[in-house]
Structures are given as C-alpha cells and as structure tokens.
Amino acid sequence: MTTKAYDSYREDRIGRANVADTPELVAYYRRLATLGTGALWTVANKIEPWEPASTSQPMLWRYQDLRADVLRALDLVTPEQAGRRVIYLENPGRQDVVAAVGWLYSGLQVMKPGECASSHRHSASALRFIMEGTGAFTNVDGQKMTLGANDFVLTPNGTWHEHGVAEDGSVCIWQDGLDIPLMNALEANFYEVHPDLSQAMRYPVDASVHTWGNPGLRPWGSTWEKRYSPLLKYEWAPTYEALQRYAAVTEGSPFDGVLMEYVNPDTGGPVMMTIGAHMQMLRPGERTRAHRQTGSFVYQCCKGSGWSIINGRRFDWKERDIFVVPAWMYHEHANASDREDACLFAFHDLPVMRALGLYREEAFGDNGGHQPLIA
Numbered sequence: 271m272t273t274k275a276y277d278s279y280r281e282d283r284i285g286r287a288n289v290a291d292t293p294e295l296v297a298y299y300r301r302l303a304t305l306g307t308g309a310l311w312t313v314a315n316k317i318e319p320w321e322p323a324s325t326s327q328p329m330l331w332r333y334q335d336l337r338a339d340v341l342r343a344l345d346l347v348t349p350e351q352a353g354r355r356v357i358y359l360e361n362p363g364r365q366d367v368v369a370a371v372g373w374l375y376s377g378l379q380v381m382k383p384g385e386c387a388s389s390h391r392h393s394a395s396a397l398r399f400i401m402e403g404t405g406a407f408t409n410v411d412g413q414k415m416t417l418g419a420n421d422f423v424l425t426p427n428g429t430w431h432e433h434g435v436a437e438d439g440s441v442c443i444w445q446d447g448l449d450i451p452l453m454n455a456l457e458a459n460f461y462e463v464h465p466d467l468s469q470a471m472r473y474p475v476d477a478s479v480h481t482w483g484n485p486g487l488r489p490w491g492s493t494w495e496k497r498y499s500p501l502l503k504y505e506w507a508p509t510y511e512a513l514q515r516y517a518a519v520t521e522g523s524p525f526d527g528v529l530m531e532y533v534n535p536d537t538g539g540p541v542m543m544t545i546g547a548h549m550q551m552l553r554p555g556e557r558t559r560a561h562r563q564t565g566s567f568v569y570q571c572c573k574g575s576g577w578s579i580i581n582g583r584r585f586d587w588k589e590r591d592i593f594v595v596p597a598w599m600y601h602e603h604a605n606a607s608d609r610e611d612a613c614l615f616a617f618h619d620l621p622v623m624r625a626l627g628l629y630r631e632e633a634f635g636d637n638g639g640h641q642p643l644i645a
Contacts, residue, residue: 289311289312299312321598322564322597322598323598324363324372324566324596324597324598324599325363325364326361326363326364326369326371326372326566326594326596326597327361327362327363327596328580328581328583328585328593328594328595328596328599329359329361329362329370329371329593329594330585330586330587330591330592330593330594331359331591331592331593332591333401333589333590333591333592336357336378337443339357340357340378340380340443341380341441341443343355343357343380344380344382344441348385349381349385349386349387349388350388353387353388354379354387354446355379355380355381355387356377356378356379356380356446357377357378357380358370358375358376358377359376359377359378359592361594363596364451367451367454367455368450368451369451370568370594371566371567371568371594371595371596372451372565372566372596372597372619373449373451373452373455373566373619374447374448374449374451374452374545374566374568374617374618374619375394375446375447375448375449375450375451376445376446376447376448376568376592377445377446378401378443378444378445378446379398379433379443379444379445379446380441380442380443381406381433381434381435381441381442382435382441383405383435383436383437383438383439383440383441384435384436384437385434385435386432386433386434386435386468387432387433387434388432388463388464388467388468389409389430389431389432389463389464389466389467389468389469390430390431390432390461390462390463390464391427391428391429391430391431391461391462391464392427392428392453392459392460392461392462393427393428393453393458393459393460393461394427394448394449394450394452394453394459395424395425395426395427395448395449395498395542395543395544395545396424396425396426396427396431396446396447396448397422397423397424397425397446397447397448397541397542397545397547397617398417398422398423398425398433398444398445398446398447399420399421399422399444399445399447399570399572399615399617400417400418400419400420400421400422400423400442400444401419401443401444401445401570401590402419402441402442402443402590403419403435403439403440403441403442403443404418404439404440404442405435405436405437405438405439405440405442406418406433406434406435406436406439406442406444407433407434407435407436408423408425408431408432408433408502408503409431409432409433409434409469409471410423410424410425410426410429410430410431410478410502411429411430411431411469411472412430412469412470412471412472412473413471413472413473413477413478413502414471414473414475414476415475415476415478415479415502415503416475416476417444417503418505418506419506420506420509420510420572420573420615421503421504421505421506422503422504422506422509422532422547422615423502423503423504424498424499424502424503424541424542425502426496426498426499426542427498427542427543427544430464430469432464432468432469445570445592447545447568447617448545449544449545449619452544452619452622476503478500478501478502478503479501479502479503479505481500482499482500482501482535482536483501483503483504483505483508483535485508485512488535488536492536494536497543498534498541498542498543499532499533499534499535499536499541499542500534500535500536501534501535501541504532504541506572509530509549510573510613512530513528513530513549513550513551513613514551516528516530517551517553517611522553522556523558524558524559524639525558525559525560525561525602525633526550526558526603527550527551527552527553527556527558527603528550528551528552528553529548529549529550529551530548530549530550531546531547531548532546532547532548532549539621540620540621542621543621543625544619544621544622545617545618545619545621546617546618546619546620546621547615547616547617547618548615548616548618549572549613549614549615549616550603550613550614550616551611551612551613552574552576552603552604552605552611552612552613552614553605553611554605554607554608554609554610554611555605555607555608556604556605557602557603557604557605557640558602558603558604559602559633559634559638559639559640560579560600560601560602560633560634560639560640560641561600561601561602561631561632561633561634562598562599562600562601562631562632562634563597563598563620563623563629563630563631563632564597564598564623564628564629564630564631565597565618565619565620565623565629566594566595566596566597566618566619567594567595567601567616567617567618568592568594568616568617568618569587569592569593569594569595569614569615569616570590570591570592570614570615570616571587571588571589571590571591571592571612571613571614572589572590572613572614572615573589573611573612573613574588574589574605574606574607574610574611574612574613575587575588575589575605575606575607575612576603576604576605576606576607576612577603577604577606578593578595578601578602578603578604579600579601579602579640579641579643580593580595580596580599580600580601581599581600581601581641581644582600582641582642582643582644583643583644584643586606600634600641602634602639602640602641
C-alpha cells in the first residue's frame with residue numbers, strides 16, 4: 271500500500287468504518303441489536319483507537335478561588351453528617367465517573383481542631399497531601415502519624431484509617447487523591463465503616479517514619495509482606511533537602527527538571543500498587559521540553575510559581591494551585607522566577623501502566639521541544 275493510499279485508509283478508519291449505510295445494512299444492524307449484538311466495524315475505532323484519546327480535559331483549579339468555599343463547608347456539615355467533608359475536583363470530560371483526570375479522583379478535605387472522622391476502609395488506594403494548618407493526623411491500621419504542610423501520607427487500600435485535627439491545632443485543609451473511578455470501572459469497590467467507629471493506636475506515634483524513614487537503612491530482620499510501602503508518611507523537609515542535594519549534582523530531566531519519585535523503601539517500587547507519586551523541582555528560570563506519556567497526572571504546586579503548557583494551552587500556577595495532565599497529552603513546565611526554585615507534587619497511575627506493560631513515552635520533536643500555543 272502506498273503512503274498516500276495508507277493515509278486515505280487511515281482517515282477513513284479514524285472517522286468511521288468504510289462501509290456505506292445501505293438499507294440492507296441498516297436493517298441488519300437493527301436485527302443484530304435485537305439480539306444484544308452488533309457489528310464490530312461500526313465501533314472499531316471508538317473502542318480501539320490508533321492512539322490514546324483521553325476524554326479528560328487539561329484543567330487548573332486556583333486555590334484562591336476554592337479556599338473560601340472549602341472553608342464554608344465547616345459551617346454547613348459535620349464530618350459525621352458528610353462522612354468526609356470534601357469538595358471534589360471534577361473534570362468536564364469525566365463527570366460521569368467523578369474524576370479529576372482519567373481514572374483518578376481528587377478533592378480538598380477540611381477539618382476543625384478537635385474533629386476526627388470515623389474510621390473506615392475501602393478498595394480504593396488513597397493519599398493525602400497537606401496544604402495548610404497545624405495539628406493534622408492520620409491513623410492507619412493503628413499507626414498514628416502527625417502531619418504538617420507538604421507532608422504526603424498513604425492510606426493504602428484495605429487499611430483502616432481515620433483523619434483528624436488535634437484540639438490545639440488549627441483548621442486544616444489537605445488534598446485527597448484516590449483511584450475510586452478505577453475501582454468502580456473494575457466493579458471491585460467496597461466501603462466499610464469500622465464497627466467501633468474508631469481504632470486503637472497499636473504503635474508509638476510516627477513509628478512508621480522512625481522505622482522506615484531512614485535513608486539508606488532498613489530495620490534488621492524486617493519481614494514486611496504487604497504490597498504497599500511500610501513508610502506511610504513522607505515528610506516535606508527531608509524531601510526538599512533531597513531535591514536540593516540531587517540538584518547540586520545533576521542536570522536533571524529535560525522534561526521534568528529535578529525529579530524524584532516517592533518509593534517503597536522495602537522494594538524500591540511505587541508506594542502503592544495503583545498510585546505512584548513524585549516531587550519535582552524547577553530551578554530558577556528553568557523551562558522543560560515537552561513530552562507525553564500513557565498515564566494521567568494530578569499536580570499541586572507546593573512552592574513557588576510557574577506555568578505549564580498542556581496540549582498547546584498555557585496554565586499559570588502558583589502555590590497550592592492544582593492542575594491535571596490527561597494521558598497522552600504533550601506537556602512542559604516552566605519556573606516563573608529567576609531567583610527561587612519551584613516545586614510540584616504529583617500523583618499518577620503509572621504503576622498501573624507499568625504493571626500492565628502499557629507505559630509509553632514520547633518527546634515533542636519540533637520547535638526545540640516546545641509546543642506552539644493555541645490561541
């Protein structure tokens with residue numbers, strides 16, 4: 271087949287099957303429908319596209335626009351009434367599954383000092399990234415962890431967990447990240463409330479960090495057998511220090527700057543089976559090249575300010591703003607400052623893509639690796 275003929279064939283395939291709707295075929299399709307069947311050629315390109323075609327849209331939620339309404343929820347519902355006092359982030363292209371992007375859910379949860387939500391567990395894997403306030407804590411299977419701004423905590427699937435704020439703390443807001451849409455798509459989601467509504471602490475406070483959070487060291491004779499990280503809290507201060515130390519000895523990724531992945535210290539793999547996370551630093555004045563990946567990303571700016579171009583659209587962000595990059599869309603990032611670094615936290619579904627052998631990455635080849643802006 272010649273290149274021209276192939277291009278014509280491909281255009282026909284992308285648009286629809288190259289079969290005319292004759293009266294005989296229309297009648298045939300109707301007959302098949304009565305049998306609960308259909309002709310594959312009428313849907314082939316919808317269910318098996320030439321390349322990933324995400325229904326998610328690039329989105330940015332500005333924290334300054336959301337914060338007042340998140341706080342307003344404090345006066346309207348209690349944690350007991352709502353279950354979880356959360357304002358979720360909804361992507362226009364994923365409203366049917368209540369996703370922020372792809373198969374990932376995200377929302378902003380708020381709690382007052384002295385509050386504690388009921389202990390529960392579910393099939394979905396979950397994480398929390400602390401945005402503001404003092405005194406926040408999470409209890410995961412009897413392990414209580416104290417939390418501060420930019421700390422990242424896991425609540426893996428199937429673990430009993432509860433969240434709260436100490437009496438002497440302040441109002442706290444954190445970002446939730448879960449794979450609820452994926453669990454629902456797999457028709458495997460369960461949700462259960464603890465029979466006692468709370469769980470007892472079975473370990474010293476922050477035992478997970480003291481046991482597993484020592485760089486380059488692991489506890490002698492450790493027998494961790496669960497499929498998620500035994501380090502349940504990743505603190506901001508050592509994370510930022512690691513970025514700074516790494517930045518001193520590397521040029522970094524041309525696509526992501528100084529990028530470090532949160533890992534399971536027992537295996538070196540992702541923190542959970544279905545959700546991974548990373549932190550990246552963009553040095554003063556740094557602008558990355560564009561690339562795309564089979565995977566969906568939810569970003570939060572936790573330091574500095576900058577902008578990203580996602581499929582030709584520019585999104586300017588600053589501290590606490592959240593934005594998403596849908597699967598197989600070109601994206602690049604830039605630090606707006608020539609003096610200070612900028613840091614982006616992100617969680618994503620790359621563990622799923624890699625486990626299923628679906629991960630693929632591609633650089634943008636034209637214009638020096640930068641995308642042209644769409645007006």
